[in-house]
Amino acid sequence: MEAKALSKVPVVDFSKEALIPGSNPWLSACNEVRHALEEYGCFVVVYDQIPSETRGKIFDSAKELFDLPIEIKKLSNNKVPYRGYIGENPGFPRHEGMGIENVLSFEQLQLFTNHLWPAGNEPFCETVHAYSKKASELNEVIVRMVFDSYGVDKYESHNESTNYLLRLLKYGEPTENETEVGLPPHEDMSFITILCQNHVNGLEIKTKDGDWIGFELTPPSSFIVMAGDALTVWSNDRVRACTHRVVMSGKATRYTAGLFSFSSKILHVPEKLIDQQHPLKYKPFDHMDYVDYFFSKHVGPRPDCRYKAYCGI
Ligand SMILES: O=C(O)CCC(=O)C(=O)O
Ligand SMILES: [Fe+2]
Numbered sequence: 001m002e003a004k005a006l007s008k009v010p011v012v013d014f015s016k017e018a019l020i021p022g023s024n025p026w027l028s029a030c031n032e033v034r035h036a037l038e039e040y041g042c043f044v045v046v047y048d049q050i051p052s053e054t055r056g057k058i059f060d061s062a063k064e065l066f067d068l069p070i071e072i073k074k075l076s077n078n079k080v081p082y083r084g085y086i087g088e089n090p091g092f093p094r095h096e097g098m099g100i101e102n103v104l105s106f107e108q109l110q111l112f113t114n115h116l117w118p119a120g121n122e123p124f125c126e127t128v129h130a131y132s133k134k135a136s137e138l139n140e141v142i143v144r145m146v147f148d149s150y151g152v153d154k155y156e157s158h159n160e161s162t163n164y165l166l167r168l169l170k171y172g173e174p175t176e177n178e179t180e181v182g183l184p185p186h187e188d189m190s191f192i193t194i195l196c197q198n199h200v201n202g203l204e205i206k207t208k209d210g211d212w213i214g215f216e217l218t219p220p221s222s223f224i225v226m227a228g229d230a231l232t233v234w235s236n237d238r239v240r241a242c243t244h245r246v247v248m249s250g251k252a253t254r255y256t257a258g259l260f261s262f263s264s265k266i267l268h269v270p271e272k273l274i275d276q277q278h279p280l281k282y283k284p285f286d287h288m289d290y291v292d293y294f295f296s297k298h299v300g301p302r303p304d305c306r307y308k309a310y311c312g313i
Contacts, residue, residue: 007207009215010036011222014141015048021144033142034149041242042205042226044215045142050134050196052220058131059198059255061124062168066096068116073098075115083165094172094248095182103132103166103259132166135194135223135259139164142192142225143261150235152270161265162191171202171246171254182246182254189291189306190228190260197224200254206243229290229307230263233282236273241307263287283311 012032017025036043066073076084076098087096102108106129113121140159147155174180182202197203197217203224204212215224226242248254267285274280290310294302303309 030149041240179249187241188228191230
């Protein structure tokens with residue numbers, strides 16, 4: 001279970017110089033981002049555009065939400081797995097999660113909130129909205145860098161058709177001082193996931209060599225960026241979707257806020273990413289249908305590789 005202290009997850013610092021598209025600092029950040037995503041499927045980004053107050057408040061809001069009685073949490077208005085409430089899983093009894101769809105829409109956020117707090121909870125809405133808005137701006141910068149680094153334009157239309165799911169997550173402290181799996185190994189179905197954690201570590205990623213490594217985060221401006229399945233498909237297998245898990249130890253509760261980005265339109269592998277060394281590996285990819293298919297419709301054993309089973313050539 002111990003993660004080896006072998007290689008380190010790359011850290012890309014967006015805060016030391018102004019990142020103006022086309023400038024040298026921008027181009028060098030693009031290269032670092034691309035290298036990190038191709039080699040590790042993830043990186044730590046140092047980003048100072050999300051005020052630490054906004055970040056701190058999101059964990060207070062997560063606590064407030066998970067402190068609600070279980071019957072109330074189960075009322076969450078979305079029954080699709082991973083998009084409403086998850087908890088009481090016998091395999092991971094101290095893990096809880098709540099997904100909020102289309103989180104950038106204040107109206108939808110209010111509907112979600114009113115379900116849990118019938119008299120409304122404006123501070124909760126404002127905190128979740130403010131955090132998600134800022135994190136989505138970071139997502140947009142990263143998408144633009146990825147597109148730029150591969151010489152693909154169209155990042156604007158990609159960003160315009162992106163929708164965001166925010167998941168607030170809680171991992172209670174393990175009992176009896178044991179280490180405990182908080183979340184089993186998996187890849188996300190998103191294009192990109194941006195995670196922000198409180199002071200409690202626990203996330204680990206699997207390297208190409210099959211080793212598990214943890215993160216060193218320098219609060220308050222470090223975020224974890226991970227490639228999801230859709231980025232692997234879009235990049236024609238250049239970027240690897242990050243396999244990750246959460247392992248809990250010590251006496252503290254971990255809270256995380258994960259912003260998952262999805263494309264509302266069909267993704268095509270860009271022409272620039274198809275050549276003799278990289279023949280086209282994927283058919284056009286309907287991202288929302290992909291998510292829906294594997295969460296609600298797929299029957300039988302889970303394929304070894306979901307996206308290859310869904311749209312591989
Ligand atoms: O909480 C974390 O650090 C990881 C969460 C995660 O992997 C997920 O929700 O997909
Ligand atoms: Fe994940």
